[in-house]
Amino acid sequence: MSDQLAPTGQGNSPAGGTAGYAERADALAVQYEEVTFEEVHFDVLRLVPAEPCRILDVGAGTGRDAAPLAARGHSVVAVEPTTELRAHGQRIHADSGIDWVDDVLPDLALSQHAGRFDAVFATAVWMHLDAEERRHAMARIAALLVPGGRFFVNLRHGPVPESRRMFAVSAAETVELGSTYGLRTVHRSERPDLHGRDNVWWSSLVLQMNDADHSPN
Template structure:
């Protein structure tokens, strides 16, 4: 499916991937916390690392998933570029032990958190990246995974809210892109929107880092 840029930002230019989130942070904090980690990721719970590990949650929002993963005994780094959402997350999940970071894809520098992770979660983020950014992001994520590590990604399909920058991206394209960077798909499913939004559906993909010796090894596309 080809990229289709939906709503633009002020002046007619494309809105950034975080456009619209700061203004709506209070309402989004309620929306995000209305559903649980287990509900959102119900089809892939069996693939979440069981033992204590190191997990990265990119686009963590209010930290719902990050806190749930920390409660399972994992060390969790939560990446969220919108300070208003980070503030809600630090308030709601104050005792979770989650480490919060102001960063974002595709480059994801993580200067204070070097090293690799046993799992990377990217939930409701991938559609904010254009084709070039998705390629860079996939390379970066592959480079961040330990051998055998897992990449969990949820893709949003359907109408784009006003003021948001989103692109049409298919599960097929994402699977193909992951393979180019040594990530093998081990799960693929689809579901309706948990909030009942008409026309919105989600693809859930899980990849395994079986081969990180290719272009992903140094993070270059």
């Protein structure tokens, strides 16, 4: 599928992926918290690490996913570049023990959080990146995963909301890109939108890092 930006998209800078979120943060915080971590990730719960480990949640929003992961005993770093959403998350999940970070893909510097992670989550994030940003981001995610670590990706499909920057990104493309950086697919499925939007659906992917370090050409 060609990488085509909807007419409502914003610019070409990495920060463009956050366009439209600050203005609607209050409403989005309510929307995000209407569904649970278990509902969103129902198909892949069996693949979430059972033993306490180090997890990165990229584009964490209000921490809806990060908080339950922390409650399971994991050490969770939640990356959220939109100040307003991050503030809601810090308020809603104040006692969760989440380590909040202001950072963004594709660079994802994580300057205060060196080391690798056992799992990385990117829920409703990947389609905000253009083709070159996705390539850069996948390389970065691969570098952040321990051997055998898993990358949980939820892709949104359907019309682009007003003033958002999104691209048409298929599950097949994401699987292929992951394989370039040593990630093999261990789960792939689709589901309808949990908020009942008929024209929106989701792909759920879990990509697992090779057991040995992978250094792409």
